[in-house]
Amino acid sequence: MSGKWVYMALAAFTGVLLSFELHLIPILISSLGMIRVIHRESFKLLTLYITCMLFFYFVSERVKTANVSQYESPAKIQxxxxxxKEYPQIDGNRLKAVAITPxxxxxxxLYKIPSENQKNDLMHNLRSGLTCIMDGQLVRPEANRNEHAFNYELYLKRMDIHWIFEPDSITATDCHLNKASPAGVLQNMRASGIQTIENKFPxxxxxxxxALIFGERSLISEEADRSYKQLGVVHxxxxxxxxxGIIAGSAFFLCIRSGMTRESVFWTLFIFLPGYAVLSGGNPPVIRAVIMAILLLSSKKWRLPLSTLDIFSLxxxxxxxxxxxxxxxxxxxxxxxVTFALTLSSGYFFRKNEQALWQMINISVVSMLSSLPVLSYHFYEFSLISIAANxxxxxxxxxILLPAVFILFAISFTGSPIFNMAAAVVDRVVQLSEKIASAAxxxxxxxxxxxxPSTLGMIFIVSGILAFFVLKEKRIHPLKCALPLIFILICHSAIQKYSAxxxxxxxxxxxxxxxLIKLPYNQGIYMIDTGGQLSxxxxxWQERRKPFKVGRDTLIPFLKSKGISRIDKLILTHSDADHIGAADELIGELEIGEILISPNSWIKPIMADVVNKAFKEKIAVKEVKAGYGWENKSxxxxxxxxxxxxxxxxxxxLVLYASFGRIDWLFTGDLEKGGEEEVLSRYSRLDIDVLKVGHHGSRGSSSEPFxxxxxxxxxxxxxxxxxxxxHPHAEVLEILEExxxxxxxxxxxxxxxxxxxxxxxxxKTVLPYDSERNP
Structure with missing residues (x-):
């Protein structure tokens, strides 16, 4: 089987996909895989390929069958x-953890901590492996309410979690510590290490x-995280x-230099690496690297006929x-x-006599291209300058930074005055790196x-990337190799932008x-209000590190998923936070042609802040009222x-009357009955097909005469x-239904x-529409 394990990995992948996602892509992958085996390999391998695929199909089916809850509906449980199951995460006044029933x-x-004293008590007493007696409420996880949004319900279900439990209270006196498992001990050590870093480091x-020692990224600032994502080096x-690899290599070197035998070093790493995977948070990239390292060590120790591709596949x-x-x-x-692409391309991309700089450039190119489909699918963008940034x-x-933080962490336990001086220097270097990342x-x-991307779009993008690697293998110039992918991306963008x-x-x-109003053939993209939160x-002690923001967490991802980077007109109907509170998050993140506001609405501080930020970004702001308008072909x-x-x-x-898509629209903002009466007195007739009901369906709006x-x-x-x-109030619903x-x-x-x-x-609606309830 030497050199053939990659076919078994492909069979496993297709078997899982055919179980979970029975559509064009898994069918295409399984078909291509079998054609490849039939064309290049033996009938025996084809039999193994199909057997492996069926095995993983039935394993996945069993996982689906077992992934159910014993609770059928939300309930109060006592x-x-x-x-x-893990060390609880405490962020501000929220406690979050995965917990297991008997x-x-x-x-x-999820628990909202009521006081600072209880927060301190919980931080001191809670740990992995602790069992607590609680009363609380089972709540269904929220499904995504916007297209392409993060589906928290599905995310939890894929971890075999079907319910959110909200305890009435958590009291340390109602808890006892079970016999700690090795994983639980390591998780508690991890939490203690992170706490030490928070207390002692700048x-x-x-x-x-x-982040670098324990894989805990929650402490990274929002600005730094955003900058590194834009550079494509957030990994x-x-x-x-x-x-x-660096840690394992360093450990191997230090063990050998200390006089340990290779046999002892092997067993030390065999025990240390899985332990470190738990200490570092147990993320898939770490576990993959640990498994591959152990397989590599085993193949060398017992002289197993395994290539790097075999180890990757296993x-x-x-x-x-x-x-x-x-x-x-x-x-x-x-x-x-990324690992698969680097492994496959190592033979022709990375020649032994090639300069180190070109080796790094090639690694960056391969990493960028292989990650492009995943990044496009989940985050709707990729970094073009990631090659240079890497x-x-x-x-x-x-x-520099990785060895420095490990050394500083070790010194922090000694109480040496050197720690503070060295930490201050490294802290300055980190701040400088952040500024460079932000500027770049x-x-x-x-x-x-x-x-x-659609399913078909993903197929074309992956095909363009494969074409690059095939052409590069034939020693064709890299720019020529990239032409098919560039053409596909341009076509994909044009289809999105100029859709009919x-x-x-x-x-x-x-x-x-x-x-959001997006007109056909890119004839206009307008946004009426941005939503926002009352702060x-x-x-x-209650402040969270990264509190939810409507602009950052809802609007910007949604617009990016639609391929929208520019809004031609941002219409801010009036100066309420629930209508314009997220406007400042869009300004600077997206290109905005102009902002339209109600006359003198800038006298309110929240609108004044938006206007001032717009001026700084050199965005035109216009005060408009009845009589102002525009037209285009749509x-x-x-x-x-x-x-x-x-x-x-x-x-x-601002109340906008619009005609497009063969129907007439009326967008009323928070217009109330007084404003409706003025509209009635000025206009004898308004033929409307779709009404955006004023003030969220409040009884103060939507009068019967209107x-x-x-x-x-x-x-x-x-x-x-x-x-x-x-909202909406029953009186308004009755008027509409009548x-x-x-x-x-x-x-x-x-x-x-x-x-x-x-x-x-x-x-169409994102959540199911109840036609019986709504006539």
Missing amino acids: AVALTF DKEKFML EKLASYAA LLAISGLHV SFILFLIFDPLLIYHIGFQLSYA LLFVPFYTL GSLPFSVILTGK YGEVVFIDVGQGDSI FPVAE GSFHFIYPFDDEYEGNDDS IQMIKPEYAIISAGKSNRYG ENIRIFRTDEHGAIHYRFTSKGGTF
């Missing part, structure tokens, strides 16, 4: 004994040290296969035997995609936006408004309210699920889409 069912435990350096902020097979669902883990996908940052991290990441065209279909999306931003001052857009320049709040919301005058066929209500205001208006609600249906051409269009 006196349940939950054991912490029946071996896993819950995602703040900036501490975030890097925790350096976590423990990767490269780090494991590690892949072992991973899938352990958990087939790991194929959905982004770290798993990236690690194996040349700078990989040596810095592997040769902000360069034009540093990131290429791909949007979310337009779309209106009422984005689910919780309790707020945000509406309340909290005590320092439709016409006119503001019909307000009529004066005095700003008084909701009743001075609804009867405009007579919409559809009403869209943007409101947060279980919001504190009770007029036989079909109602769509973001709180019940998630994001609402209208896809159209010049001939018309159709509505």
Whole structure:
């Protein structure tokens, strides 16, 4: 089987895919795999290939069957004994951990800590392996409410977790420590090490040290994480296969230099490496590197006929035997995609006599290309300057920063005054590297936006990458090799940008408004409001490291998934946080043609901040009112309210009347009954097909005379699920239902889409639409 294990890995992969994802791609992969075996190999290997594929298919089917919960519906449960499977994560006033019941069912435990004293008590007492008696509520995990958004429900299900458990309280006196498992001991050691780093290292350096030593990335600042992602070197902020290789190599060298025999070194590493995988967080890239290192050591010790590709393939097979669902883990996908490409291309990409610089360039090129499909699918973009960035940052991290933080961590236990001086120097170096990363990441065209590729788009992108490697193997110039992929990416971008279909999306931003209008053939991209959150001052102990932000966590990923990097007009209807609170997150991140605001709405501080940031970014800001409008080949857009320049709040919301997609729209912001009466008095008739209901369906808006005058066929209500205001109010729903208006609600249906051409269009919702409830 020497040199043939790659076929078994491919068979395992296709078997898992055929079970979990029965569509074009797994069928295509399995077919190509069998054709390859039939054409190049023996009938015996074909039999093994099919047997392996069927084995993993049935293993995956069994995993699917077993992945169920004993609880059928949300319920209050009492006196349940939950054991912490891992060291609990405490961030601000939130505690999060995976906990296991006596029946071996896993819950995602989420607890809002009520006081600083209890937080300190929990941080001191909780640990992996601790069992606590708790009362609490089972809650269903939230499915994604926007297209292409992170699906938390599916994410948990793939970890065999079906419920979120919200305890009423957690008290250390109700807990006892079981006999600790080796993994639990190592997890607690990891948590203790991270805490030591937080307490002793300078703040900036501490975030890097925790990431590089223990794989804990939560301490990395939002700005640094964003900069490294734009550079395509964010993998350096976590423990990767490269780090494991350096650590294993260093350990081997030190053991040999200390006089240990090779036999002793082998068994030391055999025990140390799995332990370090747990200490570093147990992420798939680390586990892959550890498995490969152990297989490599074993093959040398026992002279097994295994090539590097065989070792890679065996590690892949072992991973899938352990958990087939790991194929959905982004770290798993990236690690194996890049390693597979580097392994296969090593023979013709990396010649022995080649200069070190060219070797590094080739490694960067292969890494960028092999990761491109995964990054495009999950993050909708990839870094174009990652090749140059890797040349700078990989040596810095592997040769300077990684050894430095390990040495500093060791010195920190000695109490030596050298630690503070050395840590201060390294901290300055880290700060400088962050500034360089930020400057490089902000360069034009540093990131290429791909949007979310379709299945066919993924096939073409992967084909373009394979064409590059095939042509490069034939010693063709790299630029010529890249032409097929460049052509495919240009076509993919053009198809997205100049699609004949337009779309209106009422984005689910919780309790707020945000509406995207994308016209066919790139004739205009407009956004009405951005949503936002009301922020309340909290005590320092309650502050979370990376609190949820509507712009960063909802709007920007959604727009990128659509391939949108520019908004022609950003319409901010009025100065409420739930309508414009996320505007400052979009400014600077996206290109914005102009911002339209209600007259004098900038007198409110929140709008003034947006206007000031727009001016700094040299974005035109216009005050507009009734009479202002524009037209293009796809439709016409006119503001019909307000009529004066005095700003008084909701009743001075910009109201947009638009005609496109063969229907007429009215977007009303937070217009209330007073404003509706002014509209009624000014316009004798408004024929509307779709009404964006004012003020989230509040009883203060949508008066019966107003609804009867405009007579919409559809009403869209943007409101947060279980919001504190009770929106939409029953009175408004009754008026709409009495007029036989079909109602769509973001709180019940998630994001609402209208896809159209010049001939018309159709509505769809992200969550299932209950047609019986909504006439």
